[in-house]
Amino acid sequence: MPHPDPSRRQFLAFLAASPLAAAEGIDPDWLAALGARAPRREDPLLEVAHRLAAAQDTLPPGAIRSAAEALNVFDFEPVAKARVPVAHWGYLMTGSDDDRTIAANRAGFDRWALRPRRLVDVSTIDMGVTHYGTRYPTPIILNPVGSQKAFHPDGELATARAARARNHLFVLSTVGTTAIEDVIAARGAPAWFQLYHQDDWALTRQVMQRMERAGVPAIVFTVDLLGGSNRETQQREARRDTRTCTKCHLGGEPKPGMTQVSQRDNRRKPNLNGYQALPPIMEKGTPTWEFVDRLRQSTTMKVLLKGIVTREDAELAVAHGIDGLFVSNHGGRAENSLRATVTSLPEVLEGAAGRIPVICDGGFRRGTDAFKALALGATAIGVGRPYIWGLGAFGQEGVEAVLGLLRKELEIVMKQCGTPTLAAITRRHITEA
Numbered sequence: 001m002p003h004p005d006p007s008r009r010q011f012l013a014f015l016a017a018s019p020l021a022a023a024e025g026i027d028p029d030w031l032a033a034l035g036a037r038a039p040r041r042e043d044p045l046l047e048v049a050h051r052l053a054a055a056q057d058t059l060p061p062g063a064i065r066s067a068a069e070a071l072n073v074f075d076f077e078p079v080a081k082a083r084v085p086v087a088h089w090g091y092l093m094t095g096s097d098d099d100r101t102i103a104a105n106r107a108g109f110d111r112w113a114l115r116p117r118r119l120v121d122v123s124t125i126d127m128g129v130t131h132y133g134t135r136y137p138t139p140i141i142l143n144p145v146g147s148q149k150a151f152h153p154d155g156e157l158a159t160a161r162a163a164r165a166r167n168h169l170f171v172l173s174t175v176g177t178t179a180i181e182d183v184i185a186a187r188g189a190p191a192w193f194q195l196y197h198q199d200d201w202a203l204t205r206q207v208m209q210r211m212e213r214a215g216v217p218a219i220v221f222t223v224d225l226l227g228g229s230n231r232e233t234q235q236r237e238a239r240r241d242t243r244t245c246t247k248c249h250l251g252g253e254p255k256p257g258m259t260q261v262s263q264r265d266n267r268r269k270p271n272l273n274g275y276q277a278l279p280p281i282m283e284k285g286t287p288t289w290e291f292v293d294r295l296r297q298s299t300t301m302k303v304l305l306k307g308i309v310t311r312e313d314a315e316l317a318v319a320h321g322i323d324g325l326f327v328s329n330h331g332g333r334a335e336n337s338l339r340a341t342v343t344s345l346p347e348v349l350e351g352a353a354g355r356i357p358v359i360c361d362g363g364f365r366r367g368t369d370a371f372k373a374l375a376l377g378a379t380a381i382g383v384g385r386p387y388i389w390g391l392g393a394f395g396q397e398g399v400e401a402v403l404g405l406l407r408k409e410l411e412i413v414m415k416q417c418g419t420p421t422l423a424a425i426t427r428r429h430i431t432e433a
């Protein structure tokens, strides 16, 4: 009988103390007892090795191992969390101040209950919607989310390919890590572009002209961050990240001939790159309706505003010739308003008075959430974090699976409520809970 091997015992003690064993649900006492025993021919150490190899990475217990296993969009979150660097996770999950508007967005849906109607033929469901002449088979929009290569190496390309596979509308962010031309090629159809204005109007105008050349049909000007936001979760998580951030951020290595990376170096933001150095036309102050007019007049593309949450601003948007609105609080990342977007939606719809489409985003995680917003009168709904969980967890496959789940859930609730088309979904299909 061979004697217990001290290095084997040491290794098992190390394993017993490691978070990997805990995450895989391997009992540390069992591992310690194993170390004290002499090895047998069929060493349980092999079993440990197999179980750890199968785990591939340190996924928490119960986490899904493939996109196909997911039952709902929440299943992707722990997998993405395990796979996305902690600072980037902080960027994804942060709200503003104490993040309570993120929760408010979710709670807003609980204020509404369904009023399902029976005995309607729902054997065929058509959830198609037309945006400015282009038909999409679903009202679920992939909202603009910046820096998607922070979540998966394929970044926006994976999202665009998933949007192509499932035929969803994708809105590319100004601060995306993929150029609009590459996104449109991967999507195989036009994408919309979300605009953050630049301090220099000459640059903003060049960005707009590039979008026109690329065939972008609509610009979504985001107006809910013009005063900045206080993102504590993001900062806290960034402090826990021990990697050298400047290796990637601020363009990585300094440009040739420079000793330092400049704050204005936008190499990782290809939609803000490669423009002519024209004489600058600096903005005076932060944008107002005067800027909106200028933007509107400078382009033939449709112009939407994202971040409108009041009747008054919806009325002003219509008066200023705006083509559509996103009711949005930036996923709880703008001001910590504590007001759900689905709660703001009715007054924005009143302000718009049916003259322009109104899209709603913020906290949509279930088909029933989408149904409630559609019943209140939204034209379509946008998702942010859920598809990024899919992206961070499994790349394009994950994004596709998230879209598939949301669509399946919406289809079920449409059938259950006796509403075979979006037009059939009315205010009478929901009631205050």
Ligand SMILES: Cc1cc2nc3c(=O)[nH]c(=O)nc-3n(C[C@H](O)[C@H](O)[C@H](O)COP(=O)(O)O)c2cc1C
Residues within 6 Å of the ligand: 091, 092, 093, 105, 143, 144, 145, 146, 173, 174, 175, 176, 194, 222, 306, 328, 329, 330, 331, 332, 361, 362, 363, 364, 382, 383, 384, 385, 386
């Ligand atoms: C990580 C992250 C980055 C975002 N980047 C942008 C952006 O660049 N432009 C923009 O208009 N909105 C941006 N948003 C807001 C989303 O478009 C959307 O309003 C929000 O995510 C919807 O809420 P949800 O995440 O609860 O679905 C971002 C949101 C997140 C979570």
